[in-house]
Amino acid sequence: QQQVKQSPQSLIVQKGGIPIINCAYENTAFDYFPWYQQFPGKGPALLIAIRPDVSEKKEGRFTISFNKSAKQFSLHIMDSQPGDSATYFCAASNSGATNKLIFGTGTLLAVQP
């Protein structure tokens, strides 16, 4: 019940395309859902996060869509660029004092020029 399932494992898109990465969770107590971006040799960096009281959140070219009833959330990258090539992780937690994040297994995105 603590798992966060992420798909696809890898993704290749052309420049300008809209890659979509999906995550699903089981624990209905989760109420904080961040996405992290990681470049090779670096630590994960927070990209965008959402809470279940909204169905969509946009920050620049990055959008999270959230479906509470289906217990699913997804990341869309608009007008993708080669510089977006990285590994993306979704995560979930029951926010509060300890906020222990449960991560998905990651999606390796390659944006071809």
Place this chain on the structure above:
Amino acid sequence: DAGITQSPRHKVTETGTPVTLRCHQTENHRYMYWYRQDPGHGLRLIHYSYGVKDTDKGEVSDGYSVSRSKTEDFLLTLESATSSQTSVYFCAIRPPSGGDTQYFGPGTRLTVL
């Protein structure tokens, strides 16, 4: 890297030897976390701390211990390293002003031969 340093950045050791990894933060944040990252598993929480001398286990704590004698330092110790502990280890902090956001350090790549 959110004022977080990790040392060493790379380490190769032999099975059965003790290893200590250090996470240092400059902002005196209360919450600190240790994760390990492995292909196909994403990031998994090892231990976390919510104050000096206050620590608790995460989902993969077997074989690891932690200590926090000062706010700025969180140490992860492998008492007797095994090959299954070959991984990249990340430290994270959670600033009180950032809500549930966690910020990650640059990581330590540990190889146990």
